[in-house]
Amino acid sequence: MTHSSTRAAVLDLVRAAGTISRVGLVNATGLTGGTISTVVRGLIDEGLVVETGHAESTGGKRRVMLQLNHFARYAVGVHLDDARITCVLTNLGGAVVARISRACAGEPSGLAARTVDAVIDSVGVDRDRVLGLGLVSPRSLRGWEGHDLGPALERATGLPVVLDNDAAAAAIGEHWAGGVGATSTFAALYMGTGIGAGTVLGGTTYRGPSGNAGEIGHTCLDVDGPRCWCGARGCLEALAGPAAVVAQARSDRALTRAAGLLGGRTRPRTPVSADFAALSRIARQGNPRALALLERSARYVAAAARTLANVMDLEVLVLTGPGFAVAGAIYLPVLRAELDAAFFARAAHPIAVRLSPSAASAPAIGAAAIVLQSELVPRHQGLRLPDDLAAGEPPVFQPSA
Amino acid sequence: MTHSSTRAAVLDLVRAAGTISRVGLVNATGLTGGTISTVVRGLIDEGLVVETGHAESTGGKRRVMLQLNHFARYAVGVHLDDARITCVLTNLGGAVVARISRACAGEPSGLAARTVDAVIDSVGVDRDRVLGLGLVSPRSLRGWEGHDLGPALERATGLPVVLDNDAAAAAIGEHWAGGVGATSTFAALYMGTGIGAGTVLGGTTYRGPSGNAGEIGHTCLDVDGPRCWCGARGCLEALAGPAAVVAQARSDRALTRAAGLLGGRTRPRTPVSADFAALSRIARQGNPRALALLERSARYVAAAARTLANVMDLEVLVLTGPGFAVAGAIYLPVLRAELDAAFFARAAHPIAVRLSPSAASAPAIGAAAIVLQSELVPRHQGLRLPDDLAAGEPPVFQPSA
């Protein structure tokens, strides 16, 4: 057998390239033809890769082209929200094979397990071809997972479960299924109940030591701005997050009526996402006050995005998540303008800003992609992390010799 | 011989730990005792590592402690500024063995080469124990290097030359010689003629695809702020960079006189760093207007630092560079307060803010550290970067089979 990390690297290249030959893999990896030959044979034997045809000849034997066998394995992605549960079954390519989305309030473990089973059975996929289950939720709902939702789902479904937050998942999903290259550096700007970002640096997802990397919600955009619940002033979330936008709309009587906003004061637990979607809808239909509100928000988000792109030296920015699914058309041009202008003057490389084609179900698809990635491109090779270097060392030593 | 990346990893662990035994290395790396034994023997034979004594027994044979042989190799670091050239010779531990700093205006290649020779000869170090030369300058002076300063120095000194920018170098220097752990995630906030940051994520320096990672100078702190030369509004550099602070001071007649600021209008090429240093000096001596000016700047820098720490999920922030060398005492408490408050309310992990003990010569020391790192902990193992995945692929292919 071949070294697992090489196998994973080759598989990932096949995925990223879509279609590639053995010679192409030799060039991309730096390995020799012999090694590639062996590794590819193994992948074909496992059914993960298939030969799909021939390239045009360049003067000699035609190259045999390889592709991921998209339907060799599957993964389940579950996205928990403040109001919904969305569950998708994807194939190896990250394409959605089945999808169920239903309202969900309160403790979701039972419902989640039943939804997972339903989604798998709905297309009659063999269960041991399902690699695992990705479970994704906003950081604010982290409580359930930590307790037992993960293990409970693991028991109920028999699938290995991995957890992550929505923004990181969206980024990984974009990296896996989207058109971004294998070594690209980009962020997925995520708007759900809050606003966040998942980051992929040089083809590797960057989470940070405490798993909070990409927390853009508390980017400071005004040192004298309104106080945020986090204690600081002028945070993006307080100025321009979905909750802030909805709050601003609710203080406008006419706008509240036009958008049909769900009441505010009586029930504090109103789903912000629904009101934000309603607001976006009438803005796109031409309501000037809603449009002004969203464009104001977009200006702040654009400034924060510019900072993020600067600091992380990003190449691509993808807008995704339920928020941008409904309001992307309003935010996109504002962000594009901001980033184009800033980088043109400094003669820096341009930053591509894109709207995710599947923004609404991005977190669920991303959750499945995390499973694909962790099962097929696993454990970043290398040495064990020496968290506590001298932890095992006796404290004192006597110089000698 | 053993695999080079393992050798490098072990060497880096010895460096990071200061003093460590073979068993400690086994625990830290996950390798077996046999492998460590072989690798360490090789390192001792090369003279890079020495046995320094014994630890206390934990019930059996005492551990033989290993240390870097600090004086086995040396590296030269050169820092070019708008007004000075600073050159240091460091040993393997990053400790300064010799240092020369002199004024320098205009094209520096001849002077640089002579200074390098002088610094090596001043302590009579054997030239083939000098691993190489790191050359560091602010991004604004990048012109000279790109042309021929690097190759010219290489020819004149006979040493391999590596280039980098000042902020990144400072971060690497802090990582190499400072007390930060081997896998830490931190940024070196650098204040020189401008303000920037070098970032180390999980023990690896992160430069970004275009080498501009950590560019904090154009962090947006006020969407309606003054227009920056970059085209955007409210950039940190325009609001609170050294040049902005000096400009604000110059518009205050009394302050200009008290600080003895070098004239402004006549010669546009006034060294900002000198004026900033003068301002800091009288602020520390109690001048209230200078202090107010710097504290205002510190508030902006603190907000930008908070954003940086949020987005990158940093553990440590080190203030370094000539700017913080003179004004660190004023900025440090403001940054500490800002970061403590923000992270206390969100129950996130605290962020340590430190002032570099050698802030003034940090870039030069960092330049030398880059050489040490690139020679001793080289080439991040792994596959060749597949920049152009399908570059070698014929464009069309015919499906078959």
Place this chain on the structure above:
DNA sequence: GGAGATTCTTCAGTTGCTAAACAAAGAAAG
């Protein structure tokens, strides 16, 4: 229908690591 080019496979040889036995050095107990 060769000749040359290109792709892919096969196989011996090298390398870097592990596992396990062994040797050495000290602590604890009698």
Place this chain on the structure above:
DNA sequence: CTTTCTTTGTTTAGCAACTGAAGAATCTCC
């Protein structure tokens, strides 16, 4: 002091992954 146990470090054989070079297969061009 001797015995026994623990811990540290070294040596050895063996294995798995990769390289390099030779060869087989397939296609184009003349």
